[in-house]
Amino acid sequence: MKLPIYLDSHSTTPCDPRVVETMLPYFTEKFGNAASRNHSFGWEAEEGVEVARKQIAHLIHADPKEIIFTSGATESDNLALQGVVEMYREKGNHIITSSTEHRAVIDTAKYLEKKGVKVTFLPVDKTGMVSPDDVRNAITDKTILISIMMANNEIGTINPVAAIGKVAKEKSVLFHCDATQGVGKIPVNVQEMGIDLMSFTAHKIYGPKGVGALYVRRKAPRVRLEAMMYGGGHERGMRSGTLAVPLIVGFGKACELCEQEMATESIRMAKMRDRLQEGIMKGMDEVYLNGHPTERLPHNLNISFAYVEGEALLMGVKEIALSSGSACTSATLEPSYVLRALGVGSDLAHSSIRFGLGRFNTDEEVEYTIDRMIKAVNHLREMSPLYEMAKEGVDLKSVQWAAH
Amino acid sequence: MAYSEKVIDHYNNPRNVGSFQKDAGDVGTGVVGAPECGDVMKLQIKVENDTIVDAKFKTFGCGSAIASSSLATEWLKGKSLEDAQKIKNTDIVHELNLPPVKIHCSVLAEDAIKAALGDYQKKAGEKKVKPAAATTSS
Ligand SMILES: Cc1ncc(COP(=O)(O)O)c(C=O)c1O
Ligand code: FES
Numbered sequence: 313m314k315l316p317i318y319l320d321s322h323s324t325t326p327c328d329p330r331v332v333e334t335m336l337p338y339f340t341e342k343f344g345n346a347a348s349r350n351h352s353f354g355w356e357a358e359e360g361v362e363v364a365r366k367q368i369a370h371l372i373h374a375d376p377k378e379i380i381f382t383s384g385a386t387e388s389d390n391l392a393l394q395g396v397v398e399m400y401r402e403k404g405n406h407i408i409t410s411s412t413e414h415r416a417v418i419d420t421a422k423y424l425e426k427k428g429v430k431v432t433f434l435p436v437d438k439t440g441m442v443s444p445d446d447v448r449n450a451i452t453d454k455t456i457l458i459s460i461m462m463a464n465n466e467i468g469t470i471n472p473v474a475a476i477g478k479v480a481k482e483k484s485v486l487f488h489c490d491a492t493q494g495v496g497k498i499p500v501n502v503q504e505m506g507i508d509l510m511s512f513t514a515h516k517i518y519g520p521k522g523v524g525a526l527y528v529r530r531k532a533p534r535v536r537l538e539a540m541m542y543g544g545g546h547e548r549g550m551r552s553g554t555l556a557v558p559l560i561v562g563f564g565k566a567c568e569l570c571e572q573e574m575a576t577e578s579i580r581m582a583k584m585r586d587r588l589q590e591g592i593m594k595g596m597d598e599v600y601l602n603g604h605p606t607e608r609l610p611h612n613l614n615i616s617f618a619y620v621e622g623e624a625l626l627m628g629v630k631e632i633a634l635s636s637g638s639a640c641t642s643a644t645l646e647p648s649y650v651l652r653a654l655g656v657g658s659d660l661a662h663s664s665i666r667f668g669l670g671r672f673n674t675d676e677e678v679e680y681t682i683d684r685m686i687k688a689v690n691h692l693r694e695m696s697p698l699y700e701m702a703k704e705g706v707d708l709k710s711v712q713w714a715a716h
Numbered sequence: 717m718a719y720s721e722k723v724i725d726h727y728n729n730p731r732n733v734g735s736f737q738k739d740a741g742d743v744g745t746g747v748v749g750a751p752e753c754g755d756v757m758k759l760q761i762k763v764e765n766d767t768i769v770d771a772k773f774k775t776f777g778c779g780s781a782i783a784s785s786s787l788a789t790e791w792l793k794g795k796s797l798e799d800a801q802k803i804k805n806t807d808i809v810h811e812l813n814l815p816p817v818k819i820h821c822s823v824l825a826e827d828a829i830k831a832a833l834g835d836y837q838k839k840a841g842e843k844k845v846k847p848a849a850a851t852t853s854s
Contacts, residue, residue, distance in 0.1 A: 621754055623778040627719065627727055639754045640778040645817075647754065659751035695733045695782065697774035698751060698756035713750035714831070 315631045317677045321516075321611060321668035322465045322493060323635060327562065328518035328671065334565040335520065338558035346555045347544065359558045364564025370489075371373060371567040372510065373501040374527050380547045381560055384524035385492040388511030389416040389459075391526055391551065392488040395537030396457045396509070397424055400486075404454035406430040408485075410442045411653040412469075413461050416511075417490055421459070430454070438467035438602035438655050458487045462494035463555055466650040467603030468612025470498065477506020477661055486535060488612065492516055493522075494568035497578065497609055502527055508535050514559065518671060519566030523559035526550075537700045581669050582610040584678050589613055591682030596689055598702075602651055616660040617649075617685075619699035620692040623663060628688030632681055637664035659698075659708075711713040719779055720813035727781035731790050734772040736760045743844065744836025746828040753775065755821070756783050759828035761792055761800070763836055767791045768800055773828075780818040784808050784825035792829065797836070803829055 318326070338360055346361045348354025365376040382388045397407065409421050411433045421431045432450045436442055441459050451458075458480050463470045480487035488509040492592060494500055495510075496517035503508060513524035526696030528550065529535045543552030570577075593599055598618040614637075617625060635641070637648030639662060647661035656664070667681075693699040698708060719727075724759035735758070736743045742763050744829055749756040755777035762770040773783045787808055792800055805826040 393781055619776060621777050621781075624727070624782060627724075627779040638778075643817075657752070658754070662751075662754035695730055695774050696776045697756050698748065698776045700735065708751060713752075713756070714748050 313674070313676050313680060317632045317673070317681065319385075319667050319669060319673065319677075319681065320635055321670035322468075322666065323520065323668065324515045325518045325670050326672065327520055328566060328569060330569060331519055331562045331565045332515045335558045335562040338561050340559075342666045345516065346350045346454060346557055347546065357658045358556075360557055360561045361555055365568075367564035367571075368525060371571045372495060372512075373503050373584070374583035375530060377548075378527050380526045380528055380550050381555055382524045382526055382551055383556075384515070385414075385490065385511045385513035386416040386524075388513070388524050389488075389490055391537065391540055392419050392511060393417065393420045393424060393459060394540055395550070396488070396535075397429055398487060398538035399536050400456040403406065403439065404452075404456040406432070406452055406454040407457040407459065408432045408434060408447060408450045408455060409459040410434045410436060410461070411652045412436050412440055412442075412464055412466075413459070414465055414490055417459055417461070429485075434447070434460075436653055436679075439607070440464055440467045440602075440654050441604060441607070442471050442476065444472055444475040444479050447476050448483070451479075451483045451485055455483070455485050458485055460489060462489050462491035462500070463498070463609050463612075464603070464650060465493050466648060467614045467654070468493070468609035469604040469665075470494070470607045470609065471671070473507070474505045480508070480684060481506050484533075486533070487671075493609060496567065496574065497581075497611065502529070508533065514566055515564035517566050517570050520559045520562045521650040523556055523563050526561070556589050558659055577671060578610040582710070584669050584673060584675060585611060585613050585667075587675070588678050589615070591679070592685055595686040596684060599689075600660060602656060602660075613667040615665055615667070616652050616656065616663045617665065618660060618663055619696045619702060620689055621662050622664055625663075625685075625688055626692060626693055629681075629684045632684060635666045635668075637666070722787075722812050723779055723783040723814070726786040726812075727779045728734060730773075730782060730786045732770075732772045732786065732793075733774065734771070735774065736762055736770075736772055741839060743837075744832040744834070746831025746833075746835060748827045748831055749777070750822055752840075754778075754842065755781050755824055757824050757828040758783065759785060759788060759825075759832045761832050761836060763797065763840075766797050768795050768797065778818070780812065780814055780823060781821040783812050784822045785828060787811060788825045788829055797833060800829060802832055 344353030344357035369376040495512040508529045509526040515521040547567040600612040622636030623640035639647045651661040771792040773785040775785045805822040808822040
């Protein structure tokens, strides 16, 4: 087993070597501009892009013409929200989203709010789920867009997307879904799920960084968007700019591999994840699962280790790449807003660790991680005043803390 | 973020982890921070003849907070109460090479020192004041 171990797959994933291999010729021999219509270099590049478009569309049950290439999910989210708001201005000025969305959606919505758009940030339940009924109740005759994520990047909770899509159809409101964490990991079908716009990105599914897509429905309804970037009119005029052919080719290959391997891979992920969870839960007391117990991404595990602080814990397992919802790890010095939205207390939010398994992790790495986590938590609890007080039977909630 | 060697050393081999009897007359206890803020420090001193003969800590917080309090206990041992008052958070920052985002962890350690000293002095004061108070009231 090699150290360090990578267990941060919600953040990014390594490129699959098969993806890299597919991309390589497009840097050198097949370097043409996909928009060059008059020579073979352009044709070759265009063909590479069109193959990728098919591979990507196939994975999500869309038509290849409905795939708009972007630089990543952040851009896709921005384009979906800003593009719809701009285009459907006449129809209304209200959008609905949720409080646990990725910052790419939340911050875009806040920007739009400043420009006069009304935004409803729906709450989530204690497992992190948005309720389709809440979505229905929030809709007004001014609502032009619902933007709800497929699966959360911190806690892995999977939203009832198809039910939300149904509400959107009933009320004839467009439905955008940030499926960055779901695509390639769980089955996604834009038809069955009633999705009109969908953001996703290559680097979370063993493809290259710097390329993503926005699915934009062409039929029933035909979704229109105001572009954010003007220029050569690429991508049906919705996103100008010379296509990043090698990245797009890699994105396509990554999607093809996910489609072929998802059934077996997700079972393997879930098994490793369940073992990790069991090993940790059996190895120590007062650890709490964050998120939904079953409706969860197969490779996700988010746990709070009471009485120890997340960043200190990460320091204790330096040879394992993980992330924490603790304020001490964030630039803002605020604990995770996602965990807070679930109603997790600040103290437990500070104690949370996110484990993200991936294609290249092994059972041996999981066993090693369990062992190291137990040792690190015990080490820190021995020096935790909170653990000591809790063991003495002090109710920590009743203590008057001297804030500083 | 990258930690300095000294922070890592204190983290791996914390000095003086533990607790003294809180109510003992020769012990001063300072508890600062709050679980909601992600940091709680408990620092205790044991005093004989105005000199700190022993010190212990327990900390819930990041590695820098742990290192700051561990270092504080090392520095406190053997110091007079007066010299202990002079320990500044900037001394800790300097010794541990803390980056700007971790300065508040050292502030917490300074606060904990002050709180422990204050607690001891309050107890010592009460010991002296109490009999006096008893005579005036009778
Ligand atoms: C849910 C979600 N949306 C959007 C993004 C942003 O993706 P990208 O890095 O491709 O811009 C991420 C990745 O961090 C994510 O997890
Ligand atoms: S205790 Fe939070 S940064 Fe040190």
